[in-house]
Amino acid sequence: MTGTVLQDPAPNGSARPERGPGGPSVKDSVLMVGTVVDLELRQRVRSVAWYVLLGVAALVLAAVTLLLLATAGAFGGEGGDQVVSVVVYLVLLLGTLVTPALSGAAVNGDRDAGTLATTQITLVGTWQLLLGKFLAAWTAALAFLAVASPFLLIALVAGGVDLGVVLTALAVTVLELGVIAAVGVGLSAVIPRPIFSVVTTYLVVAALSVGTLIAFGLAGLAFPRTVTSTYTPYSQSSYDDQGNVVNPVCDAPQVSTSQSPTYDRVWWMLAANPYVVLADATPSRWSPEGYPDDSFTSVKAGVRSLQIVQPTEQVTDECNPSNDRPAAQPSQRQIVEQTVPTWFVGLAIHLVLGALCLLAGARALRTPARRLAKGSRIA
Amino acid sequence: MDDSDGIVVTGVRRSFGRTHAVADAAFTARPGRVTALIGPNGAGKTTLMLMLATLLAPDAGTIRIAGADPVADPGAVRARMGWMPDVLGSWSSLTSRTTLELTGRLHRMSKPAAAGRAGELIDLVGLGDLADRPTRVLSRGQKQRLSLARALVHDPSVLLLDEPASGLDPEARVELRVLVRRLAAEGRTLLVSSHVLAELEEMADDAVYMQAGSTVAADRLAEVRGRTRTWRVRAVDDRALDAALAGSGATADHQGRLVPVVDEEAAADLLARLVAAGVRVTAFAPAAGEFERTFLTLAEEASR
Numbered sequence: 001m002t003g004t005v006l007q008d009p010a011p012n013g014s015a016r017p018e019r020g021p022g023g024p025s026v027k028d029s030v031l032m033v034g035t036v037v038d039l040e041l042r043q044r045v046r047s048v049a050w051y052v053l054l055g056v057a058a059l060v061l062a063a064v065t066l067l068l069l070a071t072a073g074a075f076g077g078e079g080g081d082q083v084v085s086v087v088v089y090l091v092l093l094l095g096t097l098v099t100p101a102l103s104g105a106a107v108n109g110d111r112d113a114g115t116l117a118t119t120q121i122t123l124v125g126t127w128q129l130l131l132g133k134f135l136a137a138w139t140a141a142l143a144f145l146a147v148a149s150p151f152l153l154i155a156l157v158a159g160g161v162d163l164g165v166v167l168t169a170l171a172v173t174v175l176e177l178g179v180i181a182a183v184g185v186g187l188s189a190v191i192p193r194p195i196f197s198v199v200t201t202y203l204v205v206a207a208l209s210v211g212t213l214i215a216f217g218l219a220g221l222a223f224p225r226t227v228t229s230t231y232t233p234y235s236q237s238s239y240d241d242q243g244n245v246v247n248p249v250c251d252a253p254q255v256s257t258s259q260s261p262t263y264d265r266v267w268w269m270l271a272a273n274p275y276v277v278l279a280d281a282t283p284s285r286w287s288p289e290g291y292p293d294d295s296f297t298s299v300k301a302g303v304r305s306l307q308i309v310q311p312t313e314q315v316t317d318e319c320n321p322s323n324d325r326p327a328a329q330p331s332q333r334q335i336v337e338q339t340v341p342t343w344f345v346g347l348a349i350h351l352v353l354g355a356l357c358l359l360a361g362a363r364a365l366r367t368p369a370r371r372l373a374k375g376s377r378i379a
Numbered sequence: 380m381d382d383s384d385g386i387v388v389t390g391v392r393r394s395f396g397r398t399h400a401v402a403d404a405a406f407t408a409r410p411g412r413v414t415a416l417i418g419p420n421g422a423g424k425t426t427l428m429l430m431l432a433t434l435l436a437p438d439a440g441t442i443r444i445a446g447a448d449p450v451a452d453p454g455a456v457r458a459r460m461g462w463m464p465d466v467l468g469s470w471s472s473l474t475s476r477t478t479l480e481l482t483g484r485l486h487r488m489s490k491p492a493a494a495g496r497a498g499e500l501i502d503l504v505g506l507g508d509l510a511d512r513p514t515r516v517l518s519r520g521q522k523q524r525l526s527l528a529r530a531l532v533h534d535p536s537v538l539l540l541d542e543p544a545s546g547l548d549p550e551a552r553v554e555l556r557v558l559v560r561r562l563a564a565e566g567r568t569l570l571v572s573s574h575v576l577a578e579l580e581e582m583a584d585d586a587v588y589m590q591a592g593s594t595v596a597a598d599r600l601a602e603v604r605g606r607t608r609t610w611r612v613r614a615v616d617d618r619a620l621d622a623a624l625a626g627s628g629a630t631a632d633h634q635g636r637l638v639p640v641v642d643e644e645a646a647a648d649l650l651a652r653l654v655a656a657g658v659r660v661t662a663f664a665p666a667a668g669e670f671e672r673t674f675l676t677l678a679e680e681a682s683r
Binding site: 031035110113114118119368 | 395429430432433434435436449450453454457458460462464466467468469470471472473477481482484485486487526529533
């Protein structure tokens with residue numbers, strides 16, 4: 001506090017900065033959100049630890065790319081398509097592991113640091129503040145995608161890559177990371193303590209990625225259906241020169257029942273799994289023999305095959321092979337073509353979840369506050 | 380400027396569950412003056428500040444900050460009000476300069492205007508050498524200066540300062556006092572809360588006392604202030620002083636003699652009498668500041 005005189009002695013003088021107390025324009029809102037993003041990226045994200053993390057991600061992606069290309073070389077393929085699907089899956093994995101930590105303390109971390117209230121009393125609106133924090137967390141998550149881009153380029157050069165697959169996979173990954181950023185930022189405004197909001201965000205991610213698998217597996221096992229197997233053996237009396245049976249005598253059919261999991265009733269549970277969404281959304285790539293050509297298509301075919309209802313009756317008649325009713329064995333390509341795509345349902349569920357979290361966050365952040373969460377201090 | 384430019388609070392109430400943090404607050408802080416907000420810990424000062432700062436909605440009552448209602452139109456209040464909270468938060472990775480620039484931009488200033496204003500404020504609060512280092516290296520007192528600068532970014536006409544002097548060294552306190560007086564002289568309304576009553580005494584024109592969530596009514600204040608006060612007197616020769624004070628009910632402590640007087644008029648008469656009696660007086664002043672005496676009397680009555 002030196003003796004310098006204030007540059008603007010009159011509080012209502014003309015040197016006052018321009019600010020329209022009237023209705024804020026769209027341009028004004030965009031500027032505000034931009035300022036919050038700028039602030040967040042400078043304060044929260046850009047740190048040495050962050051760059052180290054990105055470096056580690058780059059090393060992992062480089063190693064995987066090299067290994068996959070070497071494998072493809074050994075087996076005589078181009079390998080670019082496998083690289084793309086594995087690299088994008090890895091980015092989704094890393095992104096879902098890091099984004100909760102980046103976004104889950106965006107609001108309550110500021111409250112703990114005593115910087116939330118001083119931001120709220122500026123002219124920034126509640127939604128502008130929340131959206132700025134969301135966009136900053138999303139941008140930070142997308143840095144992993146940026147790190148992955150050289151390896152995707154290597155894959156393109158290696159050949160065998162369908163540009164449609166790359167673009168679809170990237171688009172879905174970008175959206176999924178945005179959903180996690182939205183969930184994290186929203187929960188950080190609703191839950192008072194940063195540690196709990198970060199953990200809750202991780203739990204949401206885990207529920208979608210692993211929880212859907214567990215629920216699917218358990219539900220399939222919990223409600224099995226009875227499968228009846230009929231086996232008709234025969235007794236032979238003699239063989240001819242070639243060793244074929246002559247005059248077989250059919251024995252009594254043996255009927256047995258067993259319990260079989262009913263995955264065809266619960267396959268939809270997997271629709272909300274982000275990895276399934278990613279695989280299901282990308283265009284299929286088939287080998288001439290009808291086998292999947294990349295990991296996305298393999299996952300898609302595997303998940304889609306669960307939709308097919310398994311027969312409840314199996315007949316194995318060794319006596320009269322024409323009575324045999326073995327389970328149909330369509331190719332994976334046929335399975336995918338016969339079954340229902342689910343990715344848009346899963347993606348819609350995720351987007352709604354993210355939007356709801358942001359909405360709840362905006363409600364919790366509203367000022368002047370009428371209700372306070374227990375134990376929360378608004379400054 | 381009329382009263383609508385300052386702070387007008389009537390019948391404000393706010394509870395958290397069963398705790399009545401503010402039960403009944405009513406006061407006016409006028410432009411061009413520094414108003415002290417005085418009260419013991421837990422009297423509701425910070426809750427009241429949060430309501431004035433548009434962060435907390437009152438359960439009942441009305442508030443006007445520079446003519447605007449913080450509940451109905453928080454944006455209008457925020458454009459005209461600066462708040463320095465008692466919690467010292469700063470964006471630890473950012474420099475002081477960036478902090479002030481970004482705060483300016485959040486007040487809808489253009490980038491160059493915000494940068495210019497940040498430079499002015501860094502000079503004003505004396506953060507010059509540290510302006511371009513991350514705020515995490517700042518000491519408590521330096522963060523205090525940054526917090527004050529941040530409250531001034533948009534050149535507000537109403538300033539709410541919650542414990543602005545805590546953590547400041549004596550020199551910085553003097554500088555703060557000079558700055559606060561200058562801000563008031565420029566026509567701003569300042570509301571300052573502090574525990575350091577002597578500090579407030581030197582910078583404030585008016586005082587609002589809070590007790591158990593309520594502001595103390597004007598008639599009760601007048602009554603408390605009208606009571607007999609104590610003056611401290613010292614002289615070169617104690618014996619001559621004691622002789623002249625005989626019969627006045629004076630007592631002694633390690634710093635001199637304490638004499639009860641009714642009001643300032645009576646104090647002036649006493650001094651004239653002592654000088655006339657040939658006592659060589661070296662010190663003659665109220666034993667406690669006005670704020671401190673009122674505060675202590677109110678606290679004493681409340682605990683009875």
